[in-house]
Amino acid sequence: xLRERAGRDSIELDLAEGATVADALAAxxxxxxxxxxxxxxxxxxxxxxxYAAPGTPLRADDELALIPPISGxxxxxxxxxxxxxxxxxxxxxxxxxxxxxxVLFQGVTRTVERLDYEAYxxxxxxxxxxxxxxxxxxxxxxxxxxxxxxxxVPRGEPAVIVAVAAAHREEAFAASREAIxxxxxxxxxxxxxxxxxxxxxxxxxxxxxxPRATAAATPxxxxxxx
Numbered sequence: 001x002l003r004e005r006a007g008r009d010s011i012e013l014d015l016a017e018g019a020t021v022a023d024a025l026a027a028x029x030x031x032x033x034x035x036x037x038x039x040x041x042x043x044x045x046x047x048x049x050x051y052a053a054p055g056t057p058l059r060a061d062d063e064l065a066l067i068p069p070i071s072g073x074x075x076x077x078x079x080x081x082x083x084x085x086x087x088x089x090x091x092x093x094x095x096x097x098x099x100x101x102x103v104l105f106q107g108v109t110r111t112v113e114r115l116d117y118e119a120y121x122x123x124x125x126x127x128x129x130x131x132x133x134x135x136x137x138x139x140x141x142x143x144x145x146x147x148x149x150x151x152x153v154p155r156g157e158p159a160v161i162v163a164v165a166a167a168h169r170e171e172a173f174a175a176s177r178e179a180i181x182x183x184x185x186x187x188x189x190x191x192x193x194x195x196x197x198x199x200x201x202x203x204x205x206x207x208x209x210x211p212r213a214t215a216a217a218t219p220x221x222x223x224x225x226x
Contacts, residue, residue: 001037002034002037002043002066005033005034005036005037006032006033006034007033011028011032011033011034013027013028013064015027015058018057019057019058020054020055020056020057020058021045021047021052021053021054021055021056021058021064022054022055023058024058024064025038025043025045025054025066028066034066038066043066043067044066044067045064045065045066045067046064046065046067047062047063047064047065048062048063049063049065052064074133074136074137074141074142074143074144075093075094075096075142075143075144075145076129076132076133076136076143076144076145077090077093077094077132077144077145077146077147078125078126078128078129078132078145078146078147079125079146079147079148080119080121080124080125080128080147080148080149080150080189081147081148081149081150082149082150082151083149084149084157085106085147085149085157085158085159085160085161086161087104087106087158087161087163090104090145090146090147090161090162090163091104091163093143093145093163094142094143094144094145094163094164094165095143095165096142096143096165098142098167099142099143099165099166099167100166100167100168100169101165101166101167101168101169101171101172101173102163102164102165102172103163103164103169103172103173103175103176104161104162104163104176105160105161105162105163105176105177105179105180106158106160106161107158107159107160107161107180108156108157108158108159109153109154109155109156109157109158109159110155110156111155112155112193112194112195113154113155113194113195113196114152114153114154114155114194115152115153115159115191115192115193115194116151116152116153116191116192116194116199117148117149117150117151117153117159117189117190117191117192118150118189118190118191118192119148119150119187119188119189119190120188120189121150123188124148124187124188124189127183127186127187127188128146128148128183128187131146131179131182131183131186131187132144132145132146132179135164135175135178135179135182136175138175138178139164139166139171139172139174139175139178140166140167140171141164141165141166141171141172141175142165142166142167143163143164143165144162144163144164144165144175144179145161145162145163145164146160146161146162146163146179146180146183147160147161148160148183148187148189150189152194159191160180160183162176162179162180162183163176164176164179185205190202190204
C-alpha cells in the first residue's frame with residue numbers, strides 16, 4: 001500500500017547526524033507522497049531487515065523499511081504519547097472490509113481542571129500491545145488499537161482511546177470492555193488530579209500481573225497504577 005502511494009519502491013532521506021527511526025518517520029509524515037498515508041496507518045519499522053524501536057539511531061546508507069499491518073491476522077496498534085489523541089485515526093487503524101462493528105471507547109478527563117499522567121512508557125506500550133493481542137485472539141477481532149496520553153490532559157479531552165473491529169457487535173463490545181479494563185489494571189501508568197494549582201495522586205491497586213516478591217522503582221509517581 002505504501003509503495004503504491006509513493007509511486008516507487010524506495011525514497012532517499014537526508015537527515016541530520018544522530019537521527020533516529022522516529023526522526024525519519026517524522027520527516028516522511030511532514031511532506032511527500034506518504035504524508036497522508038502515515039497519519040492513519042500503524043506501521044512497524046525495521047532497520048537493515050531487523051525490527052527496530054523509534055529511538056534506534058540511523059547511519060548513512062541504512063535501509064529503513066516501513067511495514068504495514070500484515071495480512072492474515074488482526075491489525076494491532078499500541079502507543080503511549082504526549083500529544084492529543086485522535087479518535088478518527090484509531091478508527092481508521094482498525095477498519096476492515098469484513099468488519100460489521102467498530103467500537104470506540106474514550107476515557108475523558110472530567111470534574112477536575114486536568115489530569116497529569118506519567119508512565120513507564122516502554123513497558124506500558126508493550127503491555128498494551130500484549131493485551132490487545134490477547135483480546136484479538138479471544139474475541140476473533142479484525143483489528144484492535146489503543147493509545148494512552150501522558151503529560152497534562154485538560155478537562156474534556158481523552159486520556160485513553162481503545163478501538164476494536166469485529167464481524168459482529170457482541171465480540172466488539174466485549175473486547176473493548178476487556179481491553180480498557182485490563183489496560184487500567186496492568187499498564188504502568190499513573191495519574192494526578194490537578195485543580196486550582198494543587199494536585200494529588202490518585203490511589204489505585206497493585207498491577208494485576210506484578211510479581212509479589214519483587215519491586216522496581218518507577219519514574220515520578222508515589223502511587224500505584226490508575
